[in-house]
Amino acid sequence: MQKPRSALAERMENARPDVLIVGAGMAGSALACALRDSGLEVLLLDRRTTPLDTARGDHLQPATLELLSAWGVLPRLLAAGAEQRPGTRWFDAQGQLVLESRVDGLELKFPHFLFLNHERIADVLLQTALESPGTRLLPPCRDWNLLKRESAAGIEVSYPGGEHQIILPRVLVGADGTGSRLRSQAGIGTALHRYQHPIAVLFGRRRIPLEQAWLEVYLSHGPMVSVIPRVGGASKIGLPIKAGELSDWRGATEGELLVRMRELVPSLELESLRFAAIYPPVRVAVEHWIAGNVVLLGDACHAMHPARSMGMNACLRTADGLARRLQGLPSAAACGEVAAALQDFESGERPRLEIELEANHRAGEEMDLISGEAYEPLLARLQGVAGVAQAREALALQSAGYSPGKPG
Ligand SMILES: Cc1cc2nc3c(=O)[nH]c(=O)nc-3n(C[C@H](O)[C@H](O)[C@H](O)COP(=O)(O)OP(=O)(O)OC[C@H]3O[C@@H](n4cnc5c(N)ncnc54)[C@H](O)[C@@H]3O)c2cc1C
The missing domain is CATH 3.30.9.10 (D-Amino Acid Oxidase, subunit A, domain 2)
Structure with missing residues (x-):
């Protein structure tokens, strides 16, 4: 006899969204927010059941405010008490x-x-993103694994109730933080520096x-x-x-x-x-930002020492850069077009960020000298x-x- 499907299993139909973002922290929420009016179908997946860590990045630079204004979230941050x-x-x-x-x-x-507490900034971004009919936050997952297909990678997700779901997006974004599992499963090499x-x-x-x-x-x-x-x-x-x-x-x-x-x-x-x-504090330097249709964002891509209060601001800026490339994709874009858009993202955004990362590393090393030198x-x-x-x-x-x- 066939077992009745649970309510959760009903929601866990396999999916083929335009964009799947793994990690709904600051970077993932920012990307979803920047894609709000793109018409793309965006799914967000996280394992978290608690708020983000309040002690992390909470100061937005003037240049970042220009982006947030363009995304329409500045008045909301002020209303939230910024x-x-x-x-x-x-x-x-x-x-x-x-x-x-x-x-x-x-x-x-x-x-x-x-400035506003970290978790409140991310929450404003996420809630704004979720106003788009094309954007959905999936239930907290228990685990997932990368599925490497010939054409494009996807993931198989398992949920606490035992349900499974296969998601095959056109673009798979790894915004899952410093220890990114997507980065390692996609085989993107890293060099880790521990201060x-x-x-x-x-x-x-x-x-x-x-x-x-x-x-x-x-x-x-x-x-x-x-x-x-x-x-x-x-x-x-x-x-x-x-x-x-x-x-x-x-x-x-x-x-x-x-x-x-x-x-x-x-x-x-x-x-x-x-x-x-x-x-x-660690510095994560990655070989590539992309591997096929997988692209890294935020700390998964460029975790840095907090000496210059830059990490979150860098997340928001690169999220904007990625959103601009994805918005330009034709609907039903072929793999080659996706690859070209992601390549353009890396070659356009990376050089400036690398210069900042070097300066940040020097500041991190200076802050690391704690006996007065x-x-x-x-x-x-x-x-x-x-x-x-x-x-x-x-x-x-x-x-x-x-x-x-x-x-x-
Ligand atoms: C002490 C401190 C102070 C800082 N101060 C500043 C500052 O003043 N200014 C500034 O700009 N930056 C600052 N930063 C840096 C900033 O906080 C980070 O760069 C930024 O929060 C990174 O966001 P993220 O979304 O990339 O990663 P995270 O915030 O780590 O989010 C990753 C998300 O992915 C989810 N996730 C992880 N693994 C999985 C998985 N396997 N499956 C599903 N989901 C997963 C997590 O639950 C989380 O929601 C500071 C950092 C620290 C530590």
């Missing part, structure tokens, strides 16, 4: 201001950064709130401490620590954390502080920039996400 900051300030070990880099004096369409020191992230609140929300970096003869504004006057504090001190930081009481932070940065007055998370050279460099208006402007433009001299 706040502005004008730039970044660096302080020396005595707490004296060394350099103020601000974007509010530049001729930009959006002369400010916007020596993990980054500890703490959440706190200043005793006296700043009048304007600045991102502040405190140089010290020990680790560099970044104090990053969060919505509602809160702060996210990031610093590299010795791997052997991990359990000390995790297990410390609030009082102990406050004392420790005061020793590191005497001029930073906090009224509360709690440990949030530890991240082992980086202090004098970095201080001298910042002082050099502070003293020259042109250098200050170049730095501000770069931090805003523009190539020097080329806003817009």
Whole structure:
């Protein structure tokens, strides 16, 4: 006798969408959002049943705001509580201001950064994407495997109830993060660089709130401490620590954390502080962004050290670049046309990103030196920039996400 099919199995018909995105984090949601009006059928697949990690990227560069405005999501981010900051300030070990880099004096369409908790940014992107009748988020999967077919790759998914589904998309996007399974199953080679020191992230609140929300970096003869504004006057504090001190930081009481932070940065007055998370920073360099109809996006393609707060912004920019190439595909495009569009994506977006990744790697290595070796050279460099208006402007433009001299 034939078994009755479960409700889930009814929904798990095999599918042939235009685009399947594996990973509905920041990069996957951004791509789906950018494809909202494309007329393409887009499926998103994730294994996650909980919100994204709130401690990750939460500051949107002015250049990224231009994309978000074009996607129609900027008003939604503001409605969700996003706040502005004008730039970044660096302080020396005595707490004296060394350099103020601000974007509010530049001729930009959006002369400010916007910040909102990571999971809320991704949620706004995903919810906006799901308004499109052609876009669907599949139920959280239990597992999946790549199906390599002659013409194009697809995947076979299994769900917690035991149901299976075969999805054969024209384009298969791997937006499944740093440890990307799609990347390894598609046979895309990687070089992994592990930085020596993990980054500890703490959440706190200043005793006296700043009048304007600045991102502040405190140089010290020990680790560099970044104090990053969060919505509602809160702060996210990031610093590299010795791997052997991990359990000390995790297990410390609030009082102990406050004392420790005061020793590191005497001029930073906090009224509360709690440990949030530890991240082992890595750089993932991939051989190719594409393999047949498989294309990598976000951290799966270019995971980087968080030293320059760039990872999420890079995800959003490359998602836009990929969406532009996919929007141009004719309906029922042949494999050759898909391959050409993906090739155009990699050759168009990769060169600039590689330059930024190199600069980011150097900044990551500098932040990795936690016993003071980086202090004098970095201080001298910042002082050099502070003293020259042109250098200050170049730095501000770069931090805003523009190539020097080329806003817009
Ligand atoms: C401490 C820290 C601070 C940061 N600060 C900044 C910042 O200020 N500015 C900035 O721009 N960037 C920052 N970043 C980087 C930024 O957070 C990341 O670059 C960005 O979140 C990557 O998004 P993603 O979607 O590529 O990957 P992820 O966010 O990792 O999302 C991957 C998604 O894929 C899903 N997934 C994974 N494996 C599978 C699987 N096998 N099957 C199905 N689904 C799967 C996951 O559940 C997840 O939803 C920071 C990162 C860290 C760690």
